[in-house]
Amino acid sequence: MIEEGIHKKSVVEGLKNHHEKLEMFIRIDDDMPLTDREFYLFMRERVSKQELFLPLVHQEENLFKLVLSEASLPLALEQGQTYNLYVTDYLSANKEEDEDELEDSAYDSDSEEEEDEVKEADNSEVEEKTPYYKRRLKMEIEKPELTFLENKDAMLYVIPYRTDKGNASFKIKRELKVVKFHHIELNKECTLSLSGYAGVLSAEHPYQIKEVKLLLKKNGEEPIEHRFPVNTTHIKDEVAKYRDDHQAPQLYEFSAEVPLQELIYSLNKRFVYRFYLEFVCDVNGVEEILTTASLVLGDRSNKLKGLVQIHKRNDVPIRYEVYRKKKRQTLGIRINDYTMKTRAKYYVKSKWKKFKKQIGKIKKVRNRLVTRTFQTTFKLASKLSVKKKTVVFESFNGKQFSCNPRAIYEYMKENHPEYTLIWSVKKGHERPFKEKDIYYINRLSLKWIVAMARAEYWVVNSRLPLWVPKPDHTTYLQTWHGTPLKRLAMDMDEVHMPGTNTKKYKKNFTKEASNWDYLISPNAYSTEIFTRAFQFEKTMIESGYPRNDFLHNQNNEETMRALKQKMNLPLDKKLILYAPTWRDDQFYKKGQYKFDLDLDLHELRASIGDEYIIILRMHYLVAENFDLGPYEGFAYDFSHYEDIRDLYMISDLLITDYSSVFFDYANLKRPMLFYVPDIETYRDKLRGFYFDFEQEAPGPLVKETASVIDWVRETEQPTFALPASFAPFYEKFCYLESGESSKRVVEVVFSEK
Structure with missing residues (x-):
């Protein structure tokens, strides 16, 4: 008889916040004796890959203990970090990324965009032939979030949680909306039953949940919303099992029933509803509603199949299906008629979808081959002799002759003729370069690859493609393109941009930032944020922005x-x-964003058109082409004008929203207004601000066109003066800018070699 071997495994069997320290009891299973062996909890941050080993203390048989406090962690804890946990007996863990390094979790699946599917963990994993032990730590605690640790100074929580694969991880958050499902069932009467636990953990605000609602929302051009009551029971009786500090975290057991036949449907097309929870909270006597991201199932082992009912409505069979997206696990409800015609349509559609999926896979392989070819060519070209004193400039992915690269270019052209200056230009955007007789190369062409690979310097104001390998002989000056008001990169809680998700975006950003040798900062405020948000560890040039020399x-x-x-x-x-700037969650596709022109041009023209004209300058990522025909002679679209600096110079007044343009325009000391009809959404959901924008903005904030008109008239008065907030704003953000920033940067970067 062959004896069956022990399956290697490590599991969290006990978890408690005891005297503000986290006690973890871990069971380790191995086919080798555990005596006389030292085991460690190995923590790896998913994006930065910073690592930490903490020794486990043997208790009995295969049970080990770890006591963890926030203060005992030598790592720099930052908002948005996620740590994967492993158990190992080897202090130099394999640096290669594990299969589940980028796994989804119930708290990370915020985007509607589906990323490449993470491979399912094989329950019968093959044991590696190695003398060392390393296993992903599993979580078998029902409500691990209740054991969070608190850093009161930084207003951060270290929150243990169970990933959708059942693994243990720590998330560093100021605020976390928790939703976990225990049970999902659809009965024959077409009533959907849901239960689980949910709540809000916040280190910043003393939220007290008064009511919870289940929101079913159909998005699209004609959104539909249905709200249903949620029964809640505070889990205060369970808290003592998880912590002994007498805190009462705002977590509740919940249950809800949804009669699906009450949902609006259409006989012309399929309606798809997404699930959200709304928490009606009291914050120091003020009511505030917090809405979760689209809810995800959070458990890959639950395939959620068979939740389908067909019921007749007005003699027409209607099909209701509760499902989850295969990759992102987003929960949804599909409703459509179930006539033979519709069934045939969806059958053909499904076959066509599978065909397109196969074509998509072929395209991915093709694109991967093209990228590898480009990368290989780049690496080979970089082995050629270096083009000394050759500088390649690029502004906004090759679309403009503008911004900091332009200012540095113009200064070097006038003061350093010994350098060869080349511009990287995207095809279709060559006009300003031809008009000014500026030497350029089309971006991503073979000539461009060779020039980039051999150049001694790159001067760029946005990110380069990830596949571009920076040669050792190249100095990469990243100028960036704005003083940060909106949260950036690692400081963003959630990313709502198309074609990516929060983890992927942050990983790609820090990978690109690691190539930068120099980074320009316009002021001390930006230096602190850039260092943290970009995880930048090389040379910061705090010089003011070169582009503002012109002003x-x-x-x-x-x-x-x-x-x-x-x-x-x-x-x-x-x-x-x-x-105005762009909105992360309003887009046509990756790289092309929508913009709704809420400012009423008709009302503006009627009121001030005899004395004023208005110039529209959309963000370079906005794809709109506005029809300004009805406003001819009053409104002009200069979105494609080569450089916004000229528009600053000729403007008497600036109207913006959350764009960083106002930091630059402040150098002119002219009136500014902030038209922000969606400030609550932008502040609380999309990005968040680095400072109290509503209190410190160097101009008034308004939400209606009528208020814009009133302000314009106010600026005409002889007694008009810039607001009291302007002087401290100028001193904080513009103090370095005096017309010599380009000189400062060039002296640092081009004089050190």
């Missing part, structure tokens, strides 16, 4: 008049510049 050196009537004549704008009217 100081050319601020005169002659320049403004010449620019207006060049743009064919009237000389006898005042000019308002409207320059």
Whole structure:
């Protein structure tokens, strides 16, 4: 008889916050004796890959203990970090990324975009032939979130949780909306029953949950919302099992029933509803509603199959299906008629979808081959002799002759003729370079690859493609393109951009930032944020932005008049510049964002059109082409104008929202207004701000066009003065900018070799 071997495994069997320390009891199974062996908890941060080994203390047989406090962690804890946990007996763990390094969890599946599917863990995993032990730590605790540790100074929680594969991880968060499902059932009467536990953990705000609602939402051009009551019971009786500090975390057992036949449906097309929870909270006497991201199942072992009912409505069979997206596990409800015609349509559609999926796989293979070919060619070209004193410039992915790269280029052209200066230009955006007789190479062409690979310097203001390997002989100056108001990179809680998700975005960003040798900062405020958000560890040049030299050196009537004549704008009217930013969650596809023009141009023209004109300058990622025909002579679209600095110079007033343009425009000391009808959504959901924007903005914040008109009239008054907030704002953000930032940068980067 062959004796069956012991399956290697490590499991969290006990977890408690005891005297503000986290006690973990871990069971280790191995086919080798455990005596006289030292085991460690190995923590690896998913994005930065920083690591930590903590020794486990043997208790009895195969049970080990670890006591963890926030203060005992030598790692720099930062908002948004996620640590995967392993058990090992080897202090130099394999550096290669594990299969589940980027696994989804119930708290990470915020995006509707589906990433490449993470391979399912094989329950019968093959044991590695190695003398060392290393296993992903499993979590068998029902409500691990209740044991969180708190850093009161940083207002951060270290929150243990169970991933959708059943593994143990720590998430570092200021605030976490918790939703875990125990049971999902659809009965014959077409009533959906849900139960689990949910709540809000916040280190920043003392939320007290008063009510919970289940929101079913159909997105799209005509959104539909249904809300259903949720029964809740506070889990205070269970808290003592998880912590002994007398805290009462805002977590509740919940249950809800949804009669699916009450949902609006259509006989013309399928309706898809997503699940959300709304927490109605009291915060120091003020009511606030917190809405979760689209709910995910959070358990890959639950395939959620068979939740389908067909019921007749007005003699038409209607099909209701509760399902989860295969990759992201987002929960949804599909409703459509179930007539033979519709069934045939969806049958053909499913076959076509499978065919397109196969084509997509072929395209992915093709794109991968093309990328590898480009990368290989780049690496080979980088082995050629270095083109000394050759600088390649690029602005906004090759779309513009603008920003900090332009300012540095113009300074070097005038003061350092010994350098060869080349521009990287995306095909279709060559016009300003041809007009100015500037030498350029089309981006991603073979000539571009060779030039980039051999250049001694790169000067770029946004990210390069990830496949571009930086040669050792190349100095990469990243100028960036704005003072941060919105949270950036590692500081973002959730990423709502198309074609990516939170983990992937942060990983790719830090990978690109690791290539930068120099990074320009406009002020001390930005230096602190860039260092943390980009995880930048090389040379920061705190110089002010080179692009703003123009605003100081050319601020005169002659320049403004010449620019207006060049743009064919009237000389006898005042000019308002409207320059909003883009919204992460409003897009057509990756790299092309929507923008709804809420500012009422008709009302503006009727009120101030005799004395003013307005120039629209959309963000370079916005794909809209606005029809300004009805506003001819009043509104002009300069979104594709080569450089916004000229538009700053000729503008008497600036209207913006959350765009960083106001940091630059402040150098002119002219009036600014912030038109922010969606400030709550932008502040609380999409990005969040680094400072109290509503209190410190160097101009008023308004939500209606009528208020914009009132402000414009106010600026005309002889007694008008910039608001009291302007002077401290200028001192904090613009103090380094005096017309010599380009010189400062060039002296640092190009004089050190």
